[in-house]
Amino acid sequence: MGIVERKEKQKLEIRKQILDASMKLFVEQGFENVSIRKIADLIEYSPTTVYLYFKDKNEILFNLHELGFQKMAEYNNTLWDIKNPLVRLHQMGENYIQFGLQNPEFYDLMFIQSAPMEALDTMVECDWKSGDVALGKLKETLQDCMDMNMVVKGDVNVLAMAIWSLVHGMVSLAIRHRFEKLVEEKNMIPMMKLSLNWLLNTMDSTGKK
Amino acid sequence: MGIVERKEKQKLEIRKQILDASMKLFVEQGFENVSIRKIADLIEYSPTTVYLYFKDKNEILFNLHELGFQKMAEYNNTLWDIKNPLVRLHQMGENYIQFGLQNPEFYDLMFIQSAPMEALDTMVECDWKSGDVALGKLKETLQDCMDMNMVVKGDVNVLAMAIWSLVHGMVSLAIRHRFEKLVEEKNMIPMMKLSLNWLLNTMDSTGKK
DNA sequence: TTTGGATTATTAACGGTGTTAAGTATATTT
DNA sequence: AAATATACTTAACACCGTTAATAATCCAAA
Numbered sequence: 149m150g151i152v153e154r155k156e157k158q159k160l161e162i163r164k165q166i167l168d169a170s171m172k173l174f175v176e177q178g179f180e181n182v183s184i185r186k187i188a189d190l191i192e193y194s195p196t197t198v199y200l201y202f203k204d205k206n207e208i209l210f211n212l213h214e215l216g217f218q219k220m221a222e223y224n225n226t227l228w229d230i231k232n233p234l235v236r237l238h239q240m241g242e243n244y245i246q247f248g249l250q251n252p253e254f255y256d257l258m259f260i261q262s263a264p265m266e267a268l269d270t271m272v273e274c275d276w277k278s279g280d281v282a283l284g285k286l287k288e289t290l291q292d293c294m295d296m297n298m299v300v301k302g303d304v305n306v307l308a309m310a311i312w313s314l315v316h317g318m319v320s321l322a323i324r325h326r327f328e329k330l331v332e333e334k335n336m337i338p339m340m341k342l343s344l345n346w347l348l349n350t351m352d353s354t355g356k357k
Numbered sequence: 358m359g360i361v362e363r364k365e366k367q368k369l370e371i372r373k374q375i376l377d378a379s380m381k382l383f384v385e386q387g388f389e390n391v392s393i394r395k396i397a398d399l400i401e402y403s404p405t406t407v408y409l410y411f412k413d414k415n416e417i418l419f420n421l422h423e424l425g426f427q428k429m430a431e432y433n434n435t436l437w438d439i440k441n442p443l444v445r446l447h448q449m450g451e452n453y454i455q456f457g458l459q460n461p462e463f464y465d466l467m468f469i470q471s472a473p474m475e476a477l478d479t480m481v482e483c484d485w486k487s488g489d490v491a492l493g494k495l496k497e498t499l500q501d502c503m504d505m506n507m508v509v510k511g512d513v514n515v516l517a518m519a520i521w522s523l524v525h526g527m528v529s530l531a532i533r534h535r536f537e538k539l540v541e542e543k544n545m546i547p548m549m550k551l552s553l554n555w556l557l558n559t560m561d562s563t564g565k566k
Numbered sequence: 567t568t569t570g571g572a573t574t575a576t577t578a579a580c581g582g583t584g585t586t587a588a589g590t591a592t593a594t595t596t
Numbered sequence: 597a598a599a600t601a602t603a604c605t606t607a608a609c610a611c612c613g614t615t616a617a618t619a620a621t622c623c624a625a626a
Contacts, residue, residue, distance in 0.1 A: 183582085183583065184584065184585085185583075185584090193604075193605090194604065194605050194606080195584090195585090195605095196585085196586080196604075196605065197603080199584095199585075199586085200602095200603070200604075204584080204585080205584065259530070259533070260529070260533055262533055262534060265533065265534040265535070265537075268538070274538075275538060276535070276538035276539065279535060279538060279539060280538070283539060302555065305548065306548060306551045306555055307552075307555065309540075309548055309552045310523060310552040312530075313522070313524075313525075313526030313530060313552065314519060314522050314523045314526055315522075315526070316522075316526040316529070316530060317522030317524070317525040317526030317527075317529070318518065318522040318526075320469070320525070320526070321521075321522060324468070324469055324470070324471055324474065325471060325474040326468060326474070326485070326488060328474075329474075329477070329485035329488060329489070330485065330488060330489060330492060331514075339514065339515060339518055340518070342512070343516075343518045343519040343522065346511065346515055346516065346519060347519055347556075350559045350560070351559070392611085392612065392613080393612080393613060393614085394611080394612075394613085402575075402576090403576050403577080404576095404614090405575075405576070405577085406575055406576080408613095408615085409573095409575075413613080413614080414613065414614090567626100568625105568626085569624105569625090569626075570623105570625085570626095571622105571623090571624085571625095572623080573621080573622070573623090574619105574620080574621070574622085575619080575620070575621085576617100576618080576619070577616105577617085577619085578616090578617085578618095579615085579616085579617100580613105580614085580615080580616100581612105581613100581614095582611105582612075582613090582614105583610100583611075583612065583613105584609105584610095584611090584612105585608105585610095585611105586607105586609080587606105587607090588605105588606090588607085588608100589604105589605085589606075589607095590603100590604080590605075590606090591602105591603085591604075591605090592601105592602080592603070592604085593600100593601085593602070593603085594599105594600080594601070594602085595598105595600070595601085596597105596598085596599075
């Protein structure tokens with residue numbers, strides 16, 4: 149039955165068209181300009197057709213959020229060449245900050261907006277795989293540090309939560325304009341890196357008894 | 358001219374009615390159910406009347422966001438009785454977490470949503486006073502700790518940024534359902550407190566050379 | 567006291583949003 | 597060729613923030 153196969157391919161093709169159009173709107177006009185109607189306009193279908201390929205808007209946003217994680221992974225391409233886990237940890241944090249500030253719309257979707265998580269709730273595989281993988285890499289690196297006595301030993305989950313929260317806190321406060329009014333623009337990124345380095349240096353146990 | 362006075366009072370009265378109605382909608386039905394039309398319904402005026410008392414919706418949300426800071430201050434009512442600044446710092450962090458998790462809608466408005474900050478941009482007094490005051494108290498307490506050699510000395514701004522970011526990071530990730538999928542519900546709050554305590558204990562210099 | 571101007575409020579409308587029910591074409595199978 | 601399943605569209609629902617034009621009200625001066 150080649151026909152069924154072809155139909156499935158066509159279905160996937162249109163799904164891709166929808167996601168491509170969403171992406172185009174997203175990167176060119178920002179989050180709030182991604183609307184079902186605009187997507188439909190771009191792919192030259194009626195708005196309701198979109199609903200034949202996606203359950204709702206949240207599901208589309210979930211897919212965009214996944215693309216965000218892909219883009220984030222690119223920032224960490226060279227990260228795994230770093231053998232020293234403590235250096236890697238530092239770089240990981242700086243990359244995270246860098247990614248967030250350079251791609252605020254993606255960051256928003258990945259870590260701030262509720263929409264993608266709401267989509268997750270209605271999906272069959274309802275684990276947040278992307279987040280799990282990303283956090284997993286942080287935990288691994290942290291564990292490596294502990295194994296090599298570079299970081300004071302402790303509960304990896306607690307420490308990972310602290311590190312992630314710290315960088316997420318900074319990036320999200322920056323993105324949502326909470327630092328702008330309190331910290332001078334030019335000092336912001338340096339201060340964020342100082343805070344991160346301070347945390348990691350405090351954890352550092354190399355050269356301590 | 359008592360008439361002008363009375364008119365001003367009436368104006369303030371309706372402004373208050375609008376804010377009260379917004380608040381009612383906000384606490385009873387959540388952020389996304391605060392709409393100009395619903396506010397107008399509640400106070401039994403037409404939607405456009407609202408615009409005679411507030412520039413736009415952002416300005417209303419800004420006022421709600423201020424009420425959030427008031428509510429937060431209540432959490433810290435007994436905080437200033439604590440003489441030991443390090444203990445105060447701990448309590449301050451726990452209160453922050455507590456407030457955020459118990460009042461997610463307020464927290465959202467105060468530290469996540471862009472709307473209130475956008476209102477600020479169009480205002481004459483365009484400093485984020487509430488945020489400044491709150492951060493100021495953190496810095497003060499931190500400075501007290503350093504003065505009493507309870508915390509390793511360093512740049513207060515950097516350390517304050519780190520502490521605030523850590524707790525904000527945890528609360529906002531929790532509120533936006535990023536922890537739910539990664540941490541068991543019942544472990545969440547304990548883990549958040551552990552992370553905070555770990556950070557503060559790491560900073561603690563009492564009993565160290 | 568009546569007229570005129572300012573203030574306050576309303577109606578109607580613009581241009582959007584996500585989403586659903588019902589109907590129409592198209593393509594495939596019987 | 598007829599019946600059925602698939603793909604798509606039209607029309608509509610129920611909202612949203614906001615503005616322009618209009619009506620009603622109130623106060624002050626003539």
